[in-house]
Amino acid sequence: MKLRFVLLVTALLTPLLAQDAPKRPRITGISHAAFYVSDLAKARAFYEGFLGFQSPFSIPRKDPKEQLVWIKINDRQSVELFPGSEVSPEADRLYHIAVETDDAEGMRLYLQAKGIAVPPKTGIGRIGNKNYFVKDPNGNTVEIVEYLAGGWTMREQGKFMPDTRISTRMSHVGVLVGQFEASIKFYGEILGFTEIWRGGAGKTLSWVNLRVPDGNDYVEFMLYNKAPTRDVMLTKHHICLEVADVAKAGAILQGRTLPVGSKPPEAMKTGVNGKRQINCFDPDGTRVEIMEPGTFEGKPVPPSNAPAPEPLPPYQPAPEAKRVAK
Numbered sequence: 001m002k003l004r005f006v007l008l009v010t011a012l013l014t015p016l017l018a019q020d021a022p023k024r025p026r027i028t029g030i031s032h033a034a035f036y037v038s039d040l041a042k043a044r045a046f047y048e049g050f051l052g053f054q055s056p057f058s059i060p061r062k063d064p065k066e067q068l069v070w071i072k073i074n075d076r077q078s079v080e081l082f083p084g085s086e087v088s089p090e091a092d093r094l095y096h097i098a099v100e101t102d103d104a105e106g107m108r109l110y111l112q113a114k115g116i117a118v119p120p121k122t123g124i125g126r127i128g129n130k131n132y133f134v135k136d137p138n139g140n141t142v143e144i145v146e147y148l149a150g151g152w153t154m155r156e157q158g159k160f161m162p163d164t165r166i167s168t169r170m171s172h173v174g175v176l177v178g179q180f181e182a183s184i185k186f187y188g189e190i191l192g193f194t195e196i197w198r199g200g201a202g203k204t205l206s207w208v209n210l211r212v213p214d215g216n217d218y219v220e221f222m223l224y225n226k227a228p229t230r231d232v233m234l235t236k237h238h239i240c241l242e243v244a245d246v247a248k249a250g251a252i253l254q255g256r257t258l259p260v261g262s263k264p265p266e267a268m269k270t271g272v273n274g275k276r277q278i279n280c281f282d283p284d285g286t287r288v289e290i291m292e293p294g295t296f297e298g299k300p301v302p303p304s305n306a307p308a309p310e311p312l313p314p315y316q317p318a319p320e321a322k323r324v325a326k
Helices: 002-020 040-050 104-113 180-190 230-236 246-254
Strands: 027-037 068-074 077-083 094-101 130-135 141-146 170-177 194-199 207-211 218-223 238-242 276-281 287-291
Touching: 027 040, 027 141, 027 170, 040 068, 040 077, 094 104, 094 170, 104 130, 104 141, 170 230, 180 194, 180 207, 180 218, 230 287, 246 276, 246 287
Parallel strands: 027 077, 094 141, 170 218, 238 287
Antiparallel strands: 027 094, 068 077, 130 141, 170 238, 194 207, 207 218, 276 287
């Protein structure tokens, strides 16, 4: 009789508990990627001069050479440049990636209910947006951002988007992933990303692309089977700028000046995914991939059936710098 009563109560309570569980707010796109730079002037010469973007605003520091600078790609996407003095010169250059949501506080409560470590509250940064940070299973820092109507991002809508921009969209960001199954759970099951393609350059899986649940941007898992060196980190951690014609984009870049000491862009090639691309590198060696949205031959490339590498301990990302309110 007791067992029957317990089962009845459980059956009645389960739907009620499910209703009370926080629902995942929308994730509409990739907001930005943030990198540490050793020389702000050279970094700006690359992103503004060579790639043709503009900076809508910055946060001053005591040393004018160490501002926190935003490089605007479009009204909702940017690259953030942080002073490299905040980390060791030998450290990885990636600071964090960021996804945009329409409800940062709702996302915080949802993630907390899913067992993800979150801050005690959702703050509003110096540029007037709601934001906070969480960690993925690989140690990568993921910022959750909600643009507010009174924030600087929305204030500058329609501005700082010159015709010199080599691209008008960042289609994806690439992050190193050694904990594949745990990452699929974090980005897929919890955040709601959907796998759209996977590829392999050898006997094991090399890349997996997962699209945000409420938009078209995606995160690219850069899988590894041995501890990555710093040079590997610089190549694997990247942003991808989408262009309609990569050959035309390459011709435009040939007419522009790279900052002194920068690695020249690589020759145009067709990747394993069938898409034409050119790899550029900022003055610190961080890769900027310029790629067409579709395959060169117009036919989809089948996904790889190769197995994922064996799980490895998370790589050592750049040490946490002192949080700068944004």
